[in-house]
Amino acid sequence: MRRVAIIGVGCTVPRPVTPDVSYRELVYEAALKAYQSAGIEPKDIDCFTACSEDFNEGTSIFDEYVPDQLGAPLKPVHTVGGDGIHGLAAAFMQVATGLLDTAVVEAHSKASNIITLHHITELAIDPVFNRPLAVNPHYIAGLEMRRFLYETGVTVEDCAAVAVKNKRNALKTHNNVYGGEFTTEDVLNSDPISDPLTLLQVSQFSDVAVVIVLAAEERAKTLRGVPVWIKGLGWCADSPSLESRSWGSAAYAQLACSMAYKMAAVTNPAREIDLFEIDDTYAYKELQHLEAASLCARGESGKLTRLGATGKNGSLKVNLSGGSLGCGVMLEATGLFKVAQIVSQLRGIAGPAQVEDAKVGLALSWRGVPTASGAVAILGK
């Protein structure tokens, strides 16, 4: 398969609100940064892929509004209804065909513009069987968390430890939005949301725009940006039905990771991968995903967290960026933001969170409640 690298990244600083700029202006800023860092102009880019969902934008057929701020009118542009990592995979595949040599993937969040955000989440819930219950959608995460704890023996305190870790990690970065110094008691005593979930275990939203430029190997050599290779990709959708879901395990993550490991020829991910940006939309998800990604034995994720193994000096460096608990969950841009963090680490420009000699990183995203859908990217120097 053709070798494809990330050669440019542009990421705005995530913020809880961005009243000074429209989504167009926000994406333009990220695009400009990405193109500058890659040393390329949009007229020389062969295709563009954006990630968006109509109801998050408040506009139907949102792909109409994608080309302008990327400099892409009259170019091959399309959207995917998926997370940023789905978009990355789509962009990768377009270049890997050999028909196109360069690609751009874009995702953004203007969650602050959605006044009735929880009602939009509710809109994703099955209209016939589940929506009539009219319960705040967090209940789906509450159900999953409880089953996960039951099946694995992981405790609520372990989950709280994830929130403590990630919010502390965020403080060190310039992407901090929701960071802070908390104790596990603070987390467990915060407002109950959907038991056993409490407020501080639930990521809040932030606004951001991320644009990433990819190039095929021969092309990458002629451009300014330092290449970071896409070694592995995986994505998977499990059954959308709540009634037939396997609540304890995240099968979508397991399958997506298997696919990515196979492509990257990784047989021992915990040893071969240096750092991880793993979805933590809810604190327990980080643990559930760690196990689904075969990074530890079943039931061990809680213990590892308590022992500090997922911290900066641990054997599994997880969410040093602060994750969504620290920087905010960013709608479709969440996964792409994680990819941007991995790229920074591999380029050695991650600042205080920098892992020494980082060579390979993994980003894992989840599309959020009520989906069982996620994607994985493995990047390497």
Added chain:
Amino acid sequence: MSLRRVAVVGAGMTKFVRRAKETAPELTYQATKMALDSCEMTLPQIDCVVHGTGPDAFDGVHMKAEYLSAGSGGFRKPFMRNYVGGGTGVFAPIQGWYHIASGMFDTCLVVCEEKMSSCQPHPQAAFITIFDHTTERPLGPNLLWIFAIEMERYMSVHKIPLEEIALVSVKNKKNALDHPSALLGADLTVEDIMNSEVLAWPVHRLMVSPVTDGAVAVVLAAEHIAKRITDKPVWIEGVGWSLDTSYWTSRDLYYPKYVESAAKMAYRMAGISDPRKEIHVVEPYDPFAYKELHHLEGLLLCEKGQAPKITAKGITQRNGSMPVCPSGGLLGVGNPIAAAGLMKVCEIFWQLRGEAGKRQVSNEPRRGLAQAWGDLMQVGTVIILGR
């Protein structure tokens, strides 16, 4: 760099109806199952699923593709949704193509579905949300405005009389009488079309395809697998897509540049230098009668302004030298937004294999083209298939 060869090996679709009893996932399943059965494949043999579906607003379901994935075979598989408005129907197989041509997968199920009828009081009302929320939506626009505006521009620049445009409705609705899934097959005259009520001048009712529910699916396979599945693989020889600026009020609408851009990309990949000679059967997007003409010109299959003339001469009839919309098109079969384009791809597939039954064109086509369009008169998606 030589590209990996990908073929269409199976196809299936539901009837296109004004309002389906089936839920959206059920409708999706019906088309998907038919496509798999048509080439005797089973879901475990499918490596990945690509799903195209239009505005979530029709169903009132956010992240609609995940909701539909059970019907399209996306259970525990790499599943991805693509979305370019009405262009989706032809873009979905393009996305399927790049899944396989990239080398990541060998087989792909491409499914497109639309259930517009759930939206109340009328699905057309959902289209108000495609307009810019600040500069246009407050004016209460509807889809008919922009199509009528584009049609008016096309007619006035080339001085095309309305009767010549009506010929497209006559042809396609007549062709659709031979399509088992068709909603709007009818034997009408130009007078019937002209006498139908004016919705938005110059658009008359019988020049428009209405709200429709339907689903369509195709199976794609890499060369070595395609040859084992069927002795009549239909190769994807060219793909192209192009999305113009959202600032549509700054564009001259008389000519679809975005279709030309997409067509050129596809022709380049297919190695086609004289499309008029090398494309034998065409399915351009025809949600409105004038669009078939508009698109034929954008596809460089005739000179600007000349599409009405070749239609009047009968060149685009099934027994003409360049049959256009032998399926009956959207005007005849129906317009479930994302599924309509894939219906056209299926038609080319069946035509090239000699399996189009009463719709079979007489010029023994070896190469066909399907094109879809959508958004704010913005996107062109083109696929070229060949035997």
Added chain:
Amino acid sequence: MPIDPKKLGGTGISESEFRSKKLSCVKYTPTAKYAWDTGVGIGRYLAELKNGKLIGRKCEHCNKVLVPPRMFCEWCFKPTSKWVYLKDTGRVNTFSLCYVRWDMVRLKDPEIPAVIEIDGSDGGILHLLREVDPKKVKVGMRVKAVWKPENERTGAITDIKYFKPI
């Protein structure tokens, strides 16, 4: 193989069957409310509309004056350079007579949407025409904005009620 009509899915139901009690259905009204940040470009556009003025932005590279104004030119992909006040007159580039409202309610008198090339700019905006006999609307017709009175303007495209022929 060709389509086997007996195997086709999709069962059509009529309007009356749909509305009858014979088929079960679930009803739901979404609560989807948004407050879109206008940003710099559109923010100024709306503020000037409140002042009874139309404003555009100039791109120095292609020399076009863009309306609605944007802070970057989508073709040159460079920041635009300055604000340019425009006239509130223009020419009809194209139009339609629409007898159906956005929610498909029939109208006896048509709405007349038009793309109006605004004087002083290289673009057009979408708006409505009124105070004109629908049969007399022509491409190229010169029109002028009719504004809401100052105290009714809120900073929206509807601060212009419509355009009428001059």
